[in-house]
Amino acid sequence: MLLAEKSTERDWKSIIAQLTAVIGKKGIIQRRDELITYECDGLTSYRQRPALVILPKTTEQVAAAVKICDENNVAWIARGAGTGLSGGALPVENCVLIVTALMNQILKVDLENQRVVVQPGVINNWVTQAVSGGGFYYAPDPSSQIICSIGGNIAENSGGVHCLKYGVTTNHVLGLKIVIPSGEIIDIGGEIAEMPGYDLTGLFVGSEGTLGIATEVTLKILKTPESICVLLADFESVEAAGSAVSGIISAGIIPAGIEMMDNFSINAVEDVVATKCYPRDAAAILLVEIDGSAVEVATNQASIAAICRENGARSIDIATEPEQRLRLWKGRKAAFAAMGKISPDYYVQDGVIPRTQLSYVLQEIARLGKKYGYYVANVFHAGDGNLHPLILYDNSKAGALEQVEALGGEILKLCVKVGGSISGEHGIGADKRCYMSEMFTETDLETMQWVRTVFNPKELANPGKILPTPRTCGESANSGHKFPSIEQY
């Protein structure tokens, strides 16, 4: 309200002049046709054109730009590579989008202390490339790792195939330089894990750009394992595959990752990329990656194969050489793209359930899919119970998106009902904030809002994301946050 009332005070001409003085003319995008790219992130079903895009290169430029936004009551949103799936980087009307694409420098590589310092626009995979020669790698590996940025990973606390063993992004961030919405620069965390005081780094990771923008990131890197092996097992029922997953974990083995694909996904993948590795008649396959010392991998591989067989696996394929491993992974890696080929559109959900509920929840998802009349494919991180139901639909059909969102919502509520969560690794963003009250009480959410207000008192940094305002679902992802129009000047 306060902001809306101030609209007449806002002078875009002057704002643009100030931003140009800081960033330079080349770092500012204002043309309508060039702004189209920035209307959405990976959640393409919501779109909103920003007023401006700026492309800073340094912390100081970001700080100065944020200060200008603060002084002029302009909303701003940080955006990395724009691959996020929950609309975390969805613009609001008349906002400034701060794109980190040109903040792409690896600032320091310190192999001895197993850490690197990077700018937020550095692509996830570049970190591993920068240190692999020295025998190290960066563990969090979202499917989009060849295109997604470290800054975006931090905003959404991204996971990946290997987070079963190695944890998600927050477990790999040592320190951050951040610009808070007042335009001040602060350092949180540090170069080592044991930092005293409040764990503001942990608070910031996963805060989806609502507490500030990271401009320098200190990441932990890990020693490349001596040996890696991938095991593919196929099952005649989803229950059998689920019970093999429980069996592996109960045996005290922690593979790097355990992925599951259901029959629908297997066939979609074979139709499109023809890996010829995945049996088309399998109800489900498991892909288990094991890493560690050669002897440890060999032992775990034998134990896992035995557990799969005990649980009814029909066949087991094992790959140790890089090329063979890639062959087994190929279908899994191509799964989302395959869905895009066999269906005009798909909607990915991201819920978490306790592993023990796997087979019940998959049955319920199938039942809900039938009820709504949509195919739901399941390709997911089975080891940590992180489901990714893919709902196939055609966005050109009137009302389809609304139905699909309703189905997705029922799936999320199901996850919560069995003791799980509405997000494993994609974040809440604009997409799922209305489900937050399924998991948290009013008081819990108010506490989160308090913390947000400390950093972001005017709600200028990524307004409306994460927390449910308005509190009910069914309203537009942008509703509740109207900023005065740039057309006014």
Added chain:
Amino acid sequence: MLLAEKSTERDWKSIIAQLTAVIGKKGIIQRRDELITYECDGLTSYRQRPALVILPKTTEQVAAAVKICDENNVAWIARGAGTGLSGGALPVENCVLIVTALMNQILKVDLENQRVVVQPGVINNWVTQAVSGGGFYYAPDPSSQIICSIGGNIAENSGGVHCLKYGVTTNHVLGLKIVIPSGEIIDIGGEIAEMPGYDLTGLFVGSEGTLGIATEVTLKILKTPESICVLLADFESVEAAGSAVSGIISAGIIPAGIEMMDNFSINAVEDVVATKCYPRDAAAILLVEIDGSAVEVATNQASIAAICRENGARSIDIATEPEQRLRLWKGRKAAFAAMGKISPDYYVQDGVIPRTQLSYVLQEIARLGKKYGYYVANVFHAGDGNLHPLILYDNSKAGALEQVEALGGEILKLCVKVGGSISGEHGIGADKRCYMSEMFTETDLETMQWVRTVFNPKELANPGKILPTPRTCGESANSGHKFPSIEQY
């Protein structure tokens, strides 16, 4: 100031009556002689008698008591078992001490989902005892684990010997029910790791009772490893031992823990407990614990032994049976007690350094010890660079404590200088807040203060801890926080 002005409004008679109505007469300690126990925690050099001690049993009782404190502007401090080493539970004048000793129930054991729910007064070791029959254990293991409480572990984000491989307390807490200083009850985190929204659990763990008090704790438990082995290697120089530590980590092996003891500590331990395992002429010994599958342990044991030999280890002793392992650990576990026997008093420091700086820092500590004229023994978590210099002194000598604190301060500054931290696992508490500005800028500290103010706006919950107020060292641990006297009524 505001509080001091309100002193005349404070009516202790009425406060006690209200607390009695909530907790019951038996749950309140008022007698001077009984209050002596509560004048300090494990940091015995600072003492302050609280006005009252209360012993609630339920979340609701804690919430009601905190509300009474809030309404009457009375400072309150949460205390677990009182084993903390940084004065985190040190009372302030005229405060209410909320002691969790009677909140000692294990509320739920869920082996299938690998979690337990406990009250905060549960002793660390009880958690493992409750689940070991099912093949599980709770990983964080501070030296005081048979007497320290889970609530205290959460407040201080405690570590232990095994945190090299398994992380500190924050990595093992899934969810918390907390009472915030307004007296409201909120739930943060949950039953699974992947909770959306801001990571308030991470923020709360390590906040030393300044954001609220945990009344229910959901902890992760881990599968008991199939095999454990302890390796003792002795070296002719600290440098050689340090370089063996680096060699092990560089080889990509992560033992459960790597402990180092220097010559002074070895002899102190042999004098007092006569383990007969530790060579008295060694400059340093390493104790390396390896866990995992039998084959993994056997392989890693061979690699670690080889690395130690390459770095000049004179002898290597290996224990796999429980009794043998205990024999090798006995001296390390008794080290602090041994110092208490050979010296009237000792002061434990807790700093962190990058592993690569180990031998330089130990040399500097020896030099500083000589400069001040005190023996400094070193018994510490070498794997993660977490030093515990033990300064031996006699508190009955005038000025000794001040000198020892000054020496301790120089050691902490040295840790910061080489890129380390002023606390690894003991917390900041009352003891080290004046060193916070060595690590953080004014803006960084202000940001922490903002976050604190959100939860604790009147500064009634554990006033004065963690953050440097007053900003300079050398003032009393309690200074800056004067509350009106209970004697006034």
